Amino acid sequence: MTIRVAIAGARGKMGKEAVHTVMNHTDMELVSVLDYKEVGDTLADTKLFPSNFTAPIFINLEQLHAETKPDVLVDLTTPEFVYEHTKQALELNIRPVVGTTGFSDEQLEELKTVSKNSKIGCIIAPNFAIGAVLMMKFAEQAAKYLPDIEIIEMHHDQKLDAPSGTAMKTAHLISQQRPIHEQGHIREKEILEGARGANYDGMRIHSVRLPGLVAHQQVLLGGEGQLLTLRHDSFNRGSFMSGVILSIQTVMEKEELIYGLEHIID
Numbered sequence: 001m002t003i004r005v006a007i008a009g010a011r012g013k014m015g016k017e018a019v020h021t022v023m024n025h026t027d028m029e030l031v032s033v034l035d036y037k038e039v040g041d042t043l044a045d046t047k048l049f050p051s052n053f054t055a056p057i058f059i060n061l062e063q064l065h066a067e068t069k070p071d072v073l074v075d076l077t078t079p080e081f082v083y084e085h086t087k088q089a090l091e092l093n094i095r096p097v098v099g100t101t102g103f104s105d106e107q108l109e110e111l112k113t114v115s116k117n118s119k120i121g122c123i124i125a126p127n128f129a130i131g132a133v134l135m136m137k138f139a140e141q142a143a144k145y146l147p148d149i150e151i152i153e154m155h156h157d158q159k160l161d162a163p164s165g166t167a168m169k170t171a172h173l174i175s176q177q178r179p180i181h182e183q184g185h186i187r188e189k190e191i192l193e194g195a196r197g198a199n200y201d202g203m204r205i206h207s208v209r210l211p212g213l214v215a216h217q218q219v220l221l222g223g224e225g226q227l228l229t230l231r232h233d234s235f236n237r238g239s240f241m242s243g244v245i246l247s248i249q250t251v252m253e254k255e256e257l258i259y260g261l262e263h264i265i266d
C-alpha cells in the first residue's frame with residue numbers, strides 16, 4: 001500500500017530533508033504541503049526544490065484534506081502552530097507524525113484524549129534519531145543508580161524552544177526513576193540569574209545555542225568519586241530521517257497517541 005503523506009513546514013531545515021526522503025521512498029507519495037503564507041502553487045514554485053517536485057501547497061488544512069486526502073501529516077513547523085495542526089489533523093482523520101517540539105504537558109494530554117477518542121493514531125517524537133532515543137533510555141536506566149543528574153543540550157542558534165524537546169523528554173523519563181530532590185548545596189546562591197539552568201524536579205537543564213551546532217546532548221550523572229557521561233550528537237538532519245520513515249509507517253497501525261520513538265522501536 002502506498003502511504004499518502006502531507007508535510008507541514010516543507011521549506012524549513014527539517015522539512016526540506018523530509019520532502020526528499022518521502023519523495024525517494026517507494027511506498028510513500030508526497031501528495032501535498034501545508035504552509036501558512038503564499039509561497040507558490042507547488043513545491044517547485046518555491047525554487048527550493050527541483051521542477052519535478054509538483055506537490056501542491058495549501059494554506060488551509062481542511063482544503064488540503066479535501067483535495068489531496070493524505071493518510072499522514074508530518075509536522076516540522078514551530079511550537080506556535082504545531083498543537084493546532086495536530087488537533088485539526090486528528091479531527092480530519094489524518095494521522096499526525098510530529099517532530100516539532102515545544103508542547104506543554106496540558107497540550108500533550110489534550111491530544112492524547114482526542115487521539116484515543118477518535119482512534120486515530122498519532123506519533124509525537126521529540127527526537128527521531130535512534131542514537132538520541134538510546135541515550136534517553138540509557139539515562140533513564142542509569143538514573144536509578146546515579147540520581148544526581150544535569151542535562152546539557154546544545155543546538156544551532158536558530159532554535160526557538162528551550163529547553164529542547166529531547167531534554168524535556170529525557171528529564172521526564174529520568175523522573176520516573178529518580179526520586180524528586182534538589183541537587184547541589186542547600187545554601188547555593190545564583191550570583192547571575194540562570195547560572196544553574198532550568199529546574200526540573202531538582203534536576204538541572206542547561207541550553208546552549210551557537211552557530212555551527214546541529215543537535216547535541218549530554219546527560220551527566222554524578223556519584224561519589226565518579227561521573228557517567230552519556231552523549232549523543234546529530235551532525236546533520238539525515239540522522240532524523242529513518243525515524244521519520246518508521247513513524248509514518250507505524251502511525252498507520254496505531255489508534256492512540258504515542259509520545260516518543262522508544263515505544264515503537266524493537
Ligand SMILES: NC(=O)C1=CN([C@@H]2O[C@H](COP(=O)(O)OP(=O)(O)OC[C@H]3O[C@@H](n4cnc5c(N)ncnc54)[C@H](OP(=O)(O)O)[C@@H]3O)[C@@H](O)[C@H]2O)C=CC1
Pocket residue numbers: 008009010011012013014015034035036076077078079081098099100101102125126127128129165240
Ligand atoms: N523530532 C526531531 O527529531 C526533530 C525536531 N525538530 C523540530 O522540528 C521543528 C522544525 O525545525 P527546523 O526545520 O529546524 O526549523 P525551521 O525554522 O528551519 O523550519 C520551520 C519551517 O516551518 C515553517 N512554518 C512556520 N509556521 C508554519 C505553519 N503554520 N505552517 C506551515 N509551515 C510553517 C517556517 O516558515 P518560515 O520560516 O517562513 O516562517 C519554516 O520554513 C522545530 O520545532 C524543531 O525543534 C528539528 C529537528 C529534529
Ligand SMILES: O=C(O)C1=N[C@H](C(=O)O)C[C@H](O)C1
Pocket residue numbers: 101126127128155156159160163164165166167214215216
Ligand atoms: O530544533 C532542532 O534542531 C531539534 N529539535 C528537537 C528537540 O528540540 O529536541 C530534536 C533535535 O534535538 C533537533
